[in-house]
Amino acid sequence: MTTPNPAHIEYVTRLGDNALILGQRMSEWCGYAPVLEEDMALANMSLDLIGQARMLLTRVGQLEGKGRDEDQLAFLRTEMLYRNLTLCELPNADFGRTMVRNFLFASFQVLMWERLLASSDTELAAIAAKSIKEARYHAQHAGDWVVRLGDGTSESHERTQAALDYLWPYTAEFFAATPSDEAVAAAGIGPAWSELEAAWEAVVVPVLNEATLTVPARTPFKSYGKFGRHSEHLGHLLSEMQYLQRTYPGAQW
Amino acid sequence: MLTETQAWDVLHAVPDPEIPVISVTELGIVREVLARDGGLHVVVTPTYSGCPATEVISQSIHDALVAAGAGEVSVETRIAPAWTTDWITEPAKEKLRAYGIAPPGGDAPVGPQPIRFVPRKLACPRCGSTDTTRLSQFGSTACKALYRCQSCLEPFEYFKPI
Numbered sequence: 176m177t178t179p180n181p182a183h184i185e186y187v188t189r190l191g192d193n194a195l196i197l198g199q200r201m202s203e204w205c206g207y208a209p210v211l212e213e214d215m216a217l218a219n220m221s222l223d224l225i226g227q228a229r230m231l232l233t234r235v236g237q238l239e240g241k242g243r244d245e246d247q248l249a250f251l252r253t254e255m256l257y258r259n260l261t262l263c264e265l266p267n268a269d270f271g272r273t274m275v276r277n278f279l280f281a282s283f284q285v286l287m288w289e290r291l292l293a294s295s296d297t298e299l300a301a302i303a304a305k306s307i308k309e310a311r312y313h314a315q316h317a318g319d320w321v322v323r324l325g326d327g328t329s330e331s332h333e334r335t336q337a338a339l340d341y342l343w344p345y346t347a348e349f350f351a352a353t354p355s356d357e358a359v360a361a362a363g364i365g366p367a368w369s370e371l372e373a374a375w376e377a378v379v380v381p382v383l384n385e386a387t388l389t390v391p392a393r394t395p396f397k398s399y400g401k402f403g404r405h406s407e408h409l410g411h412l413l414s415e416m417q418y419l420q421r422t423y424p425g426a427q428w
Numbered sequence: 429m430l431t432e433t434q435a436w437d438v439l440h441a442v443p444d445p446e447i448p449v450i451s452v453t454e455l456g457i458v459r460e461v462l463a464r465d466g467g468l469h470v471v472v473t474p475t476y477s478g479c480p481a482t483e484v485i486s487q488s489i490h491d492a493l494v495a496a497g498a499g500e501v502s503v504e505t506r507i508a509p510a511w512t513t514d515w516i517t518e519p520a521k522e523k524l525r526a527y528g529i530a531p532p533g534g535d536a537p538v539g540p541q542p543i544r545f546v547p548r549k550l551a552c553p554r555c556g557s558t559d560t561t562r563l564s565q566f567g568s569t570a571c572k573a574l575y576r577c578q579s580c581l582e583p584f585e586y587f588k589p590i
């Protein structure tokens with residue numbers, strides 16, 4: 176067992192928390208989606224993300240060497256210890272906003288997993304090889320819907336554009352540098368976040384154009400979820416997600 | 429006590445819980461069977477990382493081998509190399525088709541993929557018509573998509589290549 180590397184732990188925690196929190200958030204659609212097919216799609220994508228979170232948080236537990244497992248990490252941390260992107264915790268709102276978010280995030284995940292295939296952390300590389308196949312389907316699914324809704328009726332266009340205007344500022348956080356970036360990149364664990372920005376825009380913007388949506392300009396707005404400073408929405412999400420383990424500590428299925 | 433060969437024979441008869449017409453070995457998720465210390469060690473790999481059937485599968489593999497007299501059985505889940513639909517055997521693909529699920533068309537995609545969906549001509553597993561349209565990229569499970577045949581008008585599932 177080597178000495179825990181805090182930068183490495185933090186990096187994998189960010190990946191795990193993104194998947195966990197978006198998986199939990201998206202699962203709220205279960206039973207409520209506009210059509211049955213999409214209800215199943217959203218539930219299945221939530222399961223994929225939660226599966227990825229399980230592997231990643233298990234890896235975090237191994238790296239920190241404190242004997243914590245995936246469940247303890249998922250259910251027993253307090254809000255400020257979560258490192259997910261703010262975008263992942265925002266409420267679902269309507270189906271359009273859910274699809275725009277999935278598209279923006281899954282496109283980011285695909286690029287991230289592509290880079291992590293070559294991670295010096297072989298466990299992380301294995302998780303990437305598994306997850307990238309799933310993320311590609313998520314990005315395609317959401318991309319289809321973004322085009323269909325954006326280039327749809329005037330109502331669906333307006334709502335999709337409003338969703339994009341609302342979510343776009345939060346995507347700046349995807350690429351914001353963190354103090355551990357340099358150490359992580361130098362150790363070959365994974366890319367510094369800023370390295371993905373140009374590739375992400377190259378993937379996302381053509382689809383938004385196809386959807387006849389206007390890509391908003393960058394603004395000075397900043398969000399800080401990945402530093403543990405969250406929006407007011409995460410606490411509510413956690414209270415529901417953690418309820419069972421908090422009320423019945425150690426409960427098992 | 430079972431030999432590794434005998435153990436494989438037992439596993440050929442363990443059905444996938446969600447698609448019971450094919451076995452766990454035909455699905456390609458049993459990666460290794462090792463005789464060890466008078467018992468057996470089995471390595472399985474999940475199809476999708478969130479597949480809720482994974483734990484049921486490990487349990488049924490364990491139970492089937494114990495019932496066949498294997499003694500101590502341990503089942504390990506290993507994610508690398510990642511499962512691919514290329515590991516589904518050819519006879520199993522025919523069984524899927526007969527069951528009403530279109531098997532994965534062609535090899536699993538490798539390398540960067542276009543983000544926009546490119547429809548492929550998929551044959552209806554019931555009537556064979558290629559006049560089919562996709563209803564949803566996700567069917568009853570993450571591994572399948574939902575299609576409809578325009579000729580016989582029946583919906584069907586498609587096992588997506590990954």
Ligand SMILES: [Zn+2]
Pocket residue numbers: 552553554555556557577578579580581582
């Ligand atoms: Zn047909």
